[in-house]
Amino acid sequence: MPNWTYHTIDENDVLNLRALIGEEQRMLWKEQISEDYSHDELGGTSSWPELVIKPVSANEVSAVMKYAYEHSIPVTARGSGTGLVGSCVPMEHGIILDLSLMNNILELDEENLTLTVEPGVLLMDLTAFVEDHDLFYPPDPGEKSATIGGNISTNAGGMRAVKYGVTRDFVRGLEVVLPNGDIVEFGGKVVKNSSGYDLKDLIIGSEGTLGIVTKAILKLLPLPKKTISLLIPFPSLEKAIQTVPKIIKSKAIPTAIEFMQKEVIEDAEEYLGKAFPDHQSEAYLLLKFDGNSQDEIERAYAKVADLCLEEGALDVLISDTAERDESIWKARGAFLEAIKGSTTYMDEVDMVVPRSYVNDMVEYLHSIQREVGLRIKSFGHAGDGNLHAYMLKDNLSDEEWEKRLNKAMDLIYAKARELNGQVSGEHGIGYAKKMYLKESLAKDNIDLMNGIKQVFDAKNILNPHKIAQL
Amino acid sequence: MPNWTYHTIDENDVLNLRALIGEEQRMLWKEQISEDYSHDELGGTSSWPELVIKPVSANEVSAVMKYAYEHSIPVTARGSGTGLVGSCVPMEHGIILDLSLMNNILELDEENLTLTVEPGVLLMDLTAFVEDHDLFYPPDPGEKSATIGGNISTNAGGMRAVKYGVTRDFVRGLEVVLPNGDIVEFGGKVVKNSSGYDLKDLIIGSEGTLGIVTKAILKLLPLPKKTISLLIPFPSLEKAIQTVPKIIKSKAIPTAIEFMQKEVIEDAEEYLGKAFPDHQSEAYLLLKFDGNSQDEIERAYAKVADLCLEEGALDVLISDTAERDESIWKARGAFLEAIKGSTTYMDEVDMVVPRSYVNDMVEYLHSIQREVGLRIKSFGHAGDGNLHAYMLKDNLSDEEWEKRLNKAMDLIYAKARELNGQVSGEHGIGYAKKMYLKESLAKDNIDLMNGIKQVFDAKNILNPHKIAQL
Known part of the structure; x- marks a missing residue:
């Protein structure tokens, strides 16, 4: 780790910063700081800030940054804290700028x-x-x-x-x-x-x-005037996912293509206390189409529906009412929380692969469960190649969990690289995934990223230890 | 100017580089180098390379770069040389990498x-x-x-x-x-x-x-299955351009919205030796719509056609045959060459402004012609705010031209800044526009760009003196 030294916030700093901010209630110090500020949604990365400031303008952010810059105080920005990789966790403590009041x-x-x-x-x-x-x-x-x-x-x-x-x-x-x-x-x-x-x-x-x-x-x-969803049960997950590249190749342009497995749907049913509208199959594709007229959308989805049936789909359930749509998409939206609720603790991988390799990756995830001794659940964006895989701790000891988790992570990211994938499709790298980023990219890429960081932030006060910065 | 020193290519370098490239005919030295390599399409920036190399693979590019890096020889990449701001002109001489053979x-x-x-x-x-x-x-x-x-x-x-x-x-x-x-x-x-x-x-x-x-x-x-163009004459350019934000606001999504003036259309007719399909007006909007069915497109353009007529359009000419389409778009495509052919020499501005300000900018261009003593012709992408303005030298002396051109440029870029615009919408900055980039951006932005350049290219051998680098 490079040898950065930071100033620890003292009473004098608090007084000076309070003068910049004005309202006392927009600064939290010591025991005023709630535990929420020490982690994000997933909670795997933890570190407390010394001070929380809730600015209400760019000028206040600027004034705080100038002070922090002059005094070498680390600063980490935070929104709702719904991240999954520790991006908003202040590894070197210092100031958290909570931007939730700048909500106009x-x-x-x-x-x-x-x-x-x-x-x-x-x-x-x-x-x-x-x-x-x-x-x-x-x-x-x-x-x-x-x-x-x-x-x-x-x-x-x-x-x-x-x-x-x-x-x-x-x-x-x-x-x-x-x-x-x-x-x-x-x-x-x-x-x-x-x-x-x-x-x-x-x-x-x-x-x-x-x-x-x-x-x-x-x-x-x-705003598109009309949307329609198709819920398409397949005899197997493999059949479902292998149909996706064919949909893309058919030159249809769905708005969304998600894949869902029975076991995850059941978690969602339990979490929401609400039945999913179909139970006939192990695996589903869920597609959405949007457009400006019924005709236009029908033309688009009819072709895709036929294609899915040709590829072995068991049925094509069309959802064109808001109620029905909600019952499906609400289940899909609850997957993360539902899986989280089904175990004691979990960690995730958010890899993205070329969409033609989604099936290879999902099969691989299934195949390694026994090898690593972990339950792995996955769902994701079949249409864009972005998969979310969740490793579940269940009743494992902390030590055993760490060991098996690391093994699973290593295998999964290696497979993603093999498939020309990237470490993160949408969740970012933050603190939790930076070792995997480093392994997945050439040294030149990492060096360029750290060089750019240095150009923007020569004193390294802004959210240190994240992304490419070990 | 910073104090960069470069090595001048000698016979020994040529021999070494030839060993890397192999085929003699893919290297040009001294009198083998044609004048074309000293400038781009517009020709306002001129500087000769010492050596031209035509690589056929990334490995050859890599080998040449390694040699150039080791020996501090500047390298400039070149494609077809159709740029307008001198991006491919080798200001410090050295090697031009002509990439035209890497065309697979x-x-x-x-x-x-x-x-x-x-x-x-x-x-x-x-x-x-x-x-x-x-x-x-x-x-x-x-x-x-x-x-x-x-x-x-x-x-x-x-x-x-x-x-x-x-x-x-x-x-x-x-x-x-x-x-x-x-x-x-x-x-x-x-x-x-x-x-x-x-x-x-x-x-x-x-x-x-x-x-x-x-x-x-x-x-x-x-590929969209169908395209249709609308040529819409207006009583004045102002009326035409002021209709564009209303089209955007109407939530139609045309593929393209161009504006054209009679004087530029006439240049194109002369240049192409072919009549434009309409002559009734001083100013036109040219719109294109694409989609997958006649219905879908008709719905989209009918609304826009009505809106234009409400806003005072004289007519709406629908072009749905390939022949008619070609006669219109070919004229549009010939504008740059046609204007170039109508004068002795010219220079251009490629500013972009928020699309609601296009009319302000076009009016301003008209208004300053007398003040600066130059003919200025313009056309451009009304739908995205990107305007091309051409200052024509005509019969002015070089000295007078320089003076008036600089005055016009200063005024136009100042106006673009006032309208929250940017120096270049699509042509780039290269060598010709870097003073204007520097004036239009904050010092922080320029410093960040030069810092990033330094991270990628610490020896400053890749296309020096471009963009933010004075």
Whole structure:
């Protein structure tokens, strides 16, 4: 580990920072700090901040950063804390900037189809707001209580990536506070931009290690007038997943293609206390189509439905009412929580492979369960190659769990590399996955990342020990 | 200017490099080098290479880079040389790597909808190839004889950005030779990726200053089955352009929205020796719609046609045959060459503004012609805010031209900044626009760009003096 030294926050710092912030209740120190601030959703990475500050403006973020920069105090940004890899956990303690109060929707510009927001706006509030205006923000990660700032920091993906892409594809411009406290803009409302290096996309997915996003200009689309879902039972998971590349090759463009297994659906039924609308099969594909007319969508899905039946699907259940749709997608949305509830503790892998290799990866996950001695459950985005695999601790001792988990992780990431995959499709690297990132990339890539980190943050005060930084 | 020193290529270097390349005819030295290699399409930036090498593989590029790195010889990559800002002009002489022989289409992967290509593939060959497979590569810059490598290096945009986005949006992965000669991969065939800093997007638009692209994995879409164009005459340019934000606000999604003025259309008629299909007006909007059925497209364009008529359009001419379409789009495609042919010399501005400000900018261009004493012609992508303005030298003396051109440039870029625009929408910064980039961005942004350049290229041998590097 490099030899960084940081200043420990003392009473004098607290007084100075309070003068910058003004309102006392927006600073938490010592026993005022709740345990939540020491971890994220998954909880595998833990470290306490010395001080929590809840800024309400870019100017406050800037003032705190300038102070931290001058005094070598580490700073870690945090949104809703719904991450899974420890990105928002302050490994060197110092200050947590809790951005949840910066939750204003600043401007809807219908002539440019952009929405300008502060980073603390929750994804569910953002999508509700734009849908009220008959507009559409397509990125659709499962966790709707995440903040848009958090989504930008991990380049969150979600279900609709098959057709629409990921968070990166919907960020036109960012206001960012640099580690030295300067407030800068990358990109803007413009649709095209070839004006120098793409600093905006460098910030997206950088997990708060290069700068703190204080404003984002998002691209919107018109809201599709109609959506339809297809729930398609297959005789086996293999049959289901092997159909996906054929759907892509058929030139249909579904909005989403998910795969689901009976065992995970049952977890969701138990977690939600609600029956899933179908029980005939071990494995399902769940597809969504959207468009502006019934005709258009029907043409698209009829072709896919026929193709699935040709490939051995047992049935094609069409869901075109909001109620039915909800019962299916709610189950899908509850998978993470449901699996979490089915065991004592778990860890996850969020690898992405070329979508033609999804079946190879899922089969591999099944095959190693006995070898490593762990239950592994998986679900995911069959249409974009992004798989979520969950290793379950169950009744294992801590020691045995660590041993088996590490073995499973090593095997899975090695397999992902073999299939030309990447360590993370949408959850990021944070603290928990950085050893695997290092193994999966060439030394040049890691060196370039750390070089860029150094350019942005020479004093290494912004969220240290994350991504490529060992 | 920083104090970089480079080694001048001597006979010994030529012998050593020849040993790396093998075939003599793929190296040009001294009088073998044609004048073309000293400039790009626009010709405003001029500097000769000492040696031209035409590699046929990433390994050859790597071998040359390793040699150049060791001996501090500057290297500049070149595709078709169709750029407009001097990006491929070797300001410090040294080696030009002419990548035009690396023009193989390597793989069409229909299960992942990707196309893997070498950088020297021409855009027109690429689009023809994928369309033969009923697939679609949407980026559509006017210059079809550009290479895909050149398109990636400037993040080229084109007409279809309104609906589909730009080159960046269709690059999934890159193989890149770094200045030290190492061959690395950024991204891949994967649809999602949150695995560390986004090095792929840093390379895209970096104009050959950070690495040399030797392979690209492109994202494809199914080819829309039907396209229709609307040519819409308006009583004035102002009326035409002011209708564009209303089209966007109406939630229609045209593939392209271009504006055209009579004077530029006349240049194109003369240049092509072919009449434009309509002459009733001073100003036109040209729209394209695509989709998979006549119905779907008709629904979309009928709404827009009505809206244009409400806004004062004189007529709506529907072009749904290939012949008619060609006569319109060929004129549009010839604008740059036609304007060039109408004067002795010209220079250009490729600014991009939020699309609601296009009219302000076009009016401003008209208004300053008298003030600066120059004819200024413009056309461009009304739907995405990217305007091309051409300052014409006509019969001015060199001295007077320089003076008036600089004044016009200063005024136009100042106006673009005032409208929250950027210096370049799609042509890049290169050598010609770097002073304007510096003026348009904060010092932090420029410093970050130069810091990143230093991380990739500590010896500054790759295409020096470009983008942010004064």
